[in-house]
Amino acid sequence: MKLIVVDDEKGIVEGLQKMIGRYLPECEVIGTAHNGLEGRNLIQRRQPDIVITDIRMPQADGLDMISMLKETDCAAKFILLSGYADFEYARRGIQLGVKFYINKPVEEEELSGCVRQVMEEIRADRAKQQEMIELKQEVHSRNQEEALRSILELGVDHTDLVEELLRSAHIPTTNTRFASIMIELEGTMDALKEIGFEPLLRQIDLALKPYRGVYRFRYSGPQVAVLIAHGSTIAYGELIRVIRRLKEAVSRELNLSIAAGIGTVQEQAAGISRSFEEARMALSYKVVKGAGAVIPFPETMNREGQIRPVSEETIAKLESALDNMDEAECVGIIRGIFRGMETAPGISPADLQQQCLNILLSSIRNMSFQQLQQNGFLGRHILSLEGISRFRTLEHLEEWMVQVIRGMIAFKVEHHVPKKKDMITEIKEYVTTHYNEPISLADLASRFFISPYYLSQFFKQKTGDTYLNFLTQIRMNKAKELLERTDLKVYEVCQRVGYSDPQHFARMFEKVAGCKPRDYRKNLPDM
Template sequence: MRLVLVDDEKGIVAGLRKLIHRHLPECEVVDSAYNGVDGFRLIERHRPDMVITDIRMPQADGLEMIGKAMEAGIPSQFILLSGYADFEYARAAMQMGVRFYLNKPVEEEELQECVNRVMDTIREDRAKRQEVDELKRTVRSRDQAETLRIILAKGGEREGLAEELLRPDGLSPEDCRFACVLIEADGEGEVLRETVLQPIFRHIDAAFGAFRRVYRLRYSNDRIAALVAHDGSIDEKDLLLAVRRLLEQVKTELNRSLSAGIGRVRSGAEGIGESFEEAREALSLKASGEQGDIRPFSGLHPYPKKRDPIAEIKEYVAAHCREPLSLADLSARFFLSPIYLSQLFKQKTGETYMSYLARVRIDKAKQLLEKTDWKVYEICRQVGYSDTQYFTRLFEKQTGWKPSEYRRRHTEG
């Protein structure tokens, strides 16, 4: 803790210095003054944690000095040196928020007790400020993640959203270069749980620390999207090195294998969406089962494919129809709001998502009835249903036959 001493009696200042040095090793006297005017200058210069000051001094008394420091927004804690004749001064100081006093002459134990109480107060205040700052950072990070979520879902078309994302960091879309990185957890069915997601986020922040800003968020259960923004040129070699460093650090410290697709460096708000589509396409070319792969888009194709979320959802449903596939599950995986996804699916396919899912599952069940000798309850579970009676009713509604009848007719035919 850093202290400033202010008293018009040099002997008292010297005595306090010795006592603090001898009994309070956590404290350092950084400077001292002998009147309120010089005292304020020192407080303004050093912004100490604590000030021990006399009340009655020439040029400006202790209360005037404290008032000026408070007006200047200097968050120092003050300890007043007071005598019995200073009661009215002390009462005025209490009204200003000063809570700590030392009676003259200052005793060693009293000094230690008072300074320790002040240090406890300072630590508590710092902890509260840190908690508030952390909460503000968390809220801001979530707000930025939601903004980035919309930008990526909309293809980066909306410049206003890009401005909203960048403005708190003093950036603008017109002045920035952007590059998107899509990071995927290796391993079939691998999920990035919150306990590992936050450490990976910290590694992302560190790996891209040379650039002005990196924004990151969970893109799906097994993917993280990162947007690198820089108010200058971005060397793609530097970007590649940062991604490689990230993957190596995560593998070494978290024992997690990740792969990444890297979009090209782009400019302007629309460049965010373009770079993200490139990162998606680059990552899609990763060989099945391959781990720790890094695929830059540069040189793969002249143009990225336009994202077709409904085609992707259909492909995913066909491959994972035995898993829970609610609209909420898919909206989280494919980065779309449930309402928007529901409307888009109906618009593009002419049927609701739930009716499409039921049709895919029943078609899969028909194939299993034709090609396997599995029991009906086994097929029910293989296509994502846990209630055999419900599955049987649904199958009959869609095909006109019960599962056992369908199998018998197919076998006889």
């Protein structure tokens, strides 16, 4: 603790310095003064934690000095030193917020006890301030994560809303480039439970330190979503190298393995959702690239000279049959694909393996990470390159593929996964019931055993609207009902309909209803 002594008697100042040095080793006397004006200037300059001051001094007494310092928001704690039992002085001191007094002549025990009492009060004040700072940071982080989740799951057609959400998250948009990354911890969840996510987040912060803004949060299960917002050009090649160095650091420092998908750099905020979808898609290619892969999105694009993939029409039929758990239809489609392979000229075993991977990737792209994790059969077969590479004949590959597809259907039947034709209705019913809970697209996808990306596309295809718009409309309709029928305050309505930030809620309400919540209630007709 830093301490200053102010007294017009030099002998008392020197005596106090000696006692403090002997009995209060945790305190350091950083200056002394011999009148009130000199003391005021010294205290303003050195900013001590504690000031021991005499009351009666020339030029300005101790209480005048304290009064002048209080006007400058001085945070020091004051101990008054006086040989006068004067009630008026004590009363003025109390009015100035002084709670501690020492009588002259000063005894070592009284000085030590009083200063230690002041130090305890200072520590308690600092603990409260730190608690408030951490609470504000936690609220800010939660609001920021909520805004980022909304941005990442919006899709590419909501430029205005993306800008507004970025502003609410205090993320700059002017002259800023953006890139998204999806990072996934590999291996069992035991290691993750042991160390938690914080060490990984710290490694991400260290690796991405060269970029102006880095926003990361736990997205779903063992996945971390990262958004980079940089004020100048983001060199894509350098970004890839940075993520590879991050992978090496996580392995070296935490003894963990990660895989990462890297979306492309976007010049405008409206492209963030696109970059994030690319990052998720790139990460899904770790099935092909193997464990611990760092996969830039451009590497997942089809290139000329590769074996021609199974047609989109055939894949769509296979997906539909899987969604409806029609085993006979699935097996028939697989048989048809292999009959086509038999007629392909010059096809090699490597080509066959690649073709099977393409089919399997297309077959599982509608499945969530949690579904794949729970399905031991898929883990042993689909998520291992050895599952394909051990086969050397077309017939063996065909039978293996049929068994994998049957395993998918058996898993869906066992876990009562709803058929695709009923899924949107069930999702709508669930959201309508649980609108007041923090149900992100990732949470919903996990509940209905479907990938977030596919759910986003499928919901819009079937309803003509995005999931986020649907959820927002449900919440706003309920907010209107509460404003009309109850006396709840606006912030209470905000909490009742699933929002944590009243300002964000008010902006969303105004977008939907055309006016602020308070104005909406004022304009209601008298009943």
